[in-house]
Amino acid sequence: MDVRVLVGANTKRLRRLKGWSQEELAHQSGLHRTYVSGVERGVRNPTVTVLAELAKALDASPGEFFKEPS
């Protein structure tokens, strides 16, 4: 699986665990909603600092974005 798609699926999974909209995750992480949408669709290529911002907002460790689907 393309790593961007994997990161996107895990971002959506972690966001839904929080019960947040993409808008809310964008607000909490200081990113633009369309960027969050692109990450979740696997069409963005986030850097590690962006992952760290998303992880902090989601109370997760950045490593969780690379969890293989069970």
Next chain:
Amino acid sequence: MDVRVLVGANTKRLRRLKGWSQEELAHQSGLHRTYVSGVERGVRNPTVTVLAELAKALDASPGEFFKEPS
């Protein structure tokens, strides 16, 4: 700890486990040696696709780059 520094320390740790030089890791991952050196020094901000290339070369999962030092 700045996530770039964390990723750099883990890249060095995983590279040394393989007994590789930075030159060898650069060759194995298709990256430039100076870029690998920058990642290890925590001054680069790699994207998830670069992490995936490094992880593949190092036989590691990308999540290992975010392992907190024990």
